Amino acid sequence: MNYPLTLAQVLEHAHRIHGDKCVRTLLPNSDVHSYTYTALYERVKRLANAITALGVQRGDRVATYAANTYQHLELYYAVPCIGAVLHPLNVRLSTVQLAEIVREAEDKLIFVDGVFAEQFAGLQNRIGSKKIIYFNVPTQTDSLCYDASYEHLLCEVEAAYTWDIQDENWAMGLCYTSGTQGEPRGVLYTHRSMFLHTLAVNQADVFGLTEMDIVLPVVPMFHAMAWGLPYACMFAGADMVLPGPKPTCLADLIAENGVTVAAGVPTVWAAAYSELRKRRREISSFRRLIVGGEAMPPTLIEAYEKDLGVEVCHAWGMTEMSPTGTFSKLRSAHQKLSDVEKWRVKAKQGRPVPGVELRLTSGTPTDFTELPWDGETVGEVQVRSPWTASCYYKREPTMEHWTGDGWLCTGDLATIDADGYMQIVDRAKALIRSGGESISSIALETVLLRHPQVLEAAVIGVPDEKWGERPIAVVVLTPVGAVSNRTDDDLSEALKQQLAAEFPKFWIPDRFVFVDEIPKTSVGKSDKRALLAEFASQNLLEEKEMFVSNEW
Ligand code: AMP
Numbered sequence: 001m002n003y004p005l006t007l008a009q010v011l012e013h014a015h016r017i018h019g020d021k022c023v024r025t026l027l028p029n030s031d032v033h034s035y036t037y038t039a040l041y042e043r044v045k046r047l048a049n050a051i052t053a054l055g056v057q058r059g060d061r062v063a064t065y066a067a068n069t070y071q072h073l074e075l076y077y078a079v080p081c082i083g084a085v086l087h088p089l090n091v092r093l094s095t096v097q098l099a100e101i102v103r104e105a106e107d108k109l110i111f112v113d114g115v116f117a118e119q120f121a122g123l124q125n126r127i128g129s130k131k132i133i134y135f136n137v138p139t140q141t142d143s144l145c146y147d148a149s150y151e152h153l154l155c156e157v158e159a160a161y162t163w164d165i166q167d168e169n170w171a172m173g174l175c176y177t178s179g180t181q182g183e184p185r186g187v188l189y190t191h192r193s194m195f196l197h198t199l200a201v202n203q204a205d206v207f208g209l210t211e212m213d214i215v216l217p218v219v220p221m222f223h224a225m226a227w228g229l230p231y232a233c234m235f236a237g238a239d240m241v242l243p244g245p246k247p248t249c250l251a252d253l254i255a256e257n258g259v260t261v262a263a264g265v266p267t268v269w270a271a272a273y274s275e276l277r278k279r280r281r282e283i284s285s286f287r288r289l290i291v292g293g294e295a296m297p298p299t300l301i302e303a304y305e306k307d308l309g310v311e312v313c314h315a316w317g318m319t320e321m322s323p324t325g326t327f328s329k330l331r332s333a334h335q336k337l338s339d340v341e342k343w344r345v346k347a348k349q350g351r352p353v354p355g356v357e358l359r360l361t362s363g364t365p366t367d368f369t370e371l372p373w374d375g376e377t378v379g380e381v382q383v384r385s386p387w388t389a390s391c392y393y394k395r396e397p398t399m400e401h402w403t404g405d406g407w408l409c410t411g412d413l414a415t416i417d418a419d420g421y422m423q424i425v426d427r428a429k430a431l432i433r434s435g436g437e438s439i440s441s442i443a444l445e446t447v448l449l450r451h452p453q454v455l456e457a458a459v460i461g462v463p464d465e466k467w468g469e470r471p472i473a474v475v476v477l478t479p480v481g482a483v484s485n486r487t488d489d490d491l492s493e494a495l496k497q498q499l500a501a502e503f504p505k506f507w508i509p510d511r512f513v514f515v516d517e518i519p520k521t522s523v524g525k526s527d528k529r530a531l532l533a534e535f536a537s538q539n540l541l542e543e544k545e546m547f548v549s550n551e552w
Contacts, residue, residue: 049159
C-alpha cells in the first residue's frame, strides 16, 4: 500500500486502459490534429528521452510558452515523469514580469509554440542564454533563434523509457501567481499533491468526468495547471479537445467535436453565449460547464441553464491550491427549489471538495477562532488540504499567507452557510480580477507614481459586465502638473505609455481620472472603498447604457 503516488501512474493507466481515446487540437491554420492516447504515450516516452539527452536532471525546471495544444500536453507528462518540474509561463504577462519569473525559477529549457515567436523574442532578449526548443516552427525562421525543433528532437531518440519517480514528494510543476504586493510568487506542486488533486476532482460531485466525456479545457494550460484537467481527463479516459492558440469560435469546436464538458473563466462564456444560442441544436451534446477564476454572474448561469440546457458548475480555488477548493453542485435537498432559487445556490462558490478543509476567521494572523457557518457572518477563508501549498517557491512561509497552525490565508472574504456552501463577498487583497486574470493595483500605482507630474495614485477595480472588473486609475497631480498646459487626454496617454512599457495590455486602466484629493482611511491609506463607491456606480451606469441591447 505504501506506494508512491505519481503522474507516471496516470499516464500508464491512460495508455493501458484508454489507449484508443482521442486528443484533438485546433491548429492555427484551422486544421485539426488528432491522435490517440497510445500515440501520445509513445511520443511522451520519446520526449522523456529527448529532454534527458538535453541534460535535464531531477528537479530542473523546464518552462513552456505555449497555448493548449497536444505538444503542451505531452510536456505535461514527459517533464514530471522524468523527475523534472514543468513550469508553464503565462504568455499574457509582460516580458518584464516574465523575465523576473524565469530568473527566479532558473528554467533550464524553454519550449516555445511558434505562434508566439514574435512576442517570445522580446522575452528572449531579456533572459540571456537559455536552451530554446520550438514546436509549430513558423515558416519564416530567419530571425528565429533557437536550439532545436521539437519534432526533430523526437525523431532522434528511442521510444523506450522507464519511469523512475522514487518519491511522491518530488516536485512536478511550478506555477506563478501575482502576489498582493504585485511581485509574482511561485507555487510548487508535487506528484503526490497533483495525484490526489486528480482523484479529488474526478469525483462524481466535482468535475465528475467519465470515459464517455469529451472535454474542452478553454482554461489556459499556463493558468494553475489548467485546473488539473490534463491529468483528470486522461485518468478518467475522457477525450480531449484542445483549442490551440486562436479558438475563433467555441461553438464550432463544441458542435464539431461533440463536446460534453467545457471549462474556463466566465468572461469566455459570456462572449460565447450568443453564438452557442444560435447553434442550440448542434451543441446538444454539451451538458456541463465548469467555471471559475472569478464569480460567474447569476444572469449568465441562468442563461446557460435555461436557454442552452447546460448545467453550470461554479468552482473556486487558487494557484496555491492546485487549484480546486470548492465546487457548486446542488444537493438532493435543493431539488424541490424553484429554478430561480437553484440558480441562486449555483451562484455561490460551492462546498469544499472532499479532502479540502475550510474555516472562516476574523483574518487576524493570531486569532484562529472560527466564525459561524450561518450564511451571514463574513470572515476570511482559510484552507488546508493535501494539495494546498505551505509556502511560496524559494520563500519562507510568512504570517501574511500562512497561519502558525498551517492554514493558507486566502485573502477572500466570504460567508459559509449551514450546508457548507461558501459565497465570496469581497477580497481582502488588492487584486483586480479581469477576464479571470489578476491585475495588481499596487504594482500599477508604483509605476504611476514614477511619473514626474503624479503626486498620488490609487487604482481600483470597478465592476464590468464583460470582464468582471476593469482597472481605473485615480490620480492627483503635483502642483506643477496641475498648472501645466497638458490636457487630461495628453496626460492619460503619457501615463498609459508609461504603464505599457512594464505591463501587459489588459493591465492598462480603462480610465484615468484626475482629482484634487484622494479620500483617506483613519490610518492615512487611500480609501479605496470610498473611491469604489464613487466610481463603480458611475461605471455601471455607463455600462447599462452600453449593454441595454445585450441578449442576456
Ligand atoms: P488565481 O490564483 O489566479 O487562480 O486566483 C485566485 C483568486 O481568484 C481567488 O483567491 C479568488 O479571489 C478568485 N476566484 C477564483 N475562483 C473564483 C470564483 N469562482 N468566484 C470568485 N472569485 C474567484
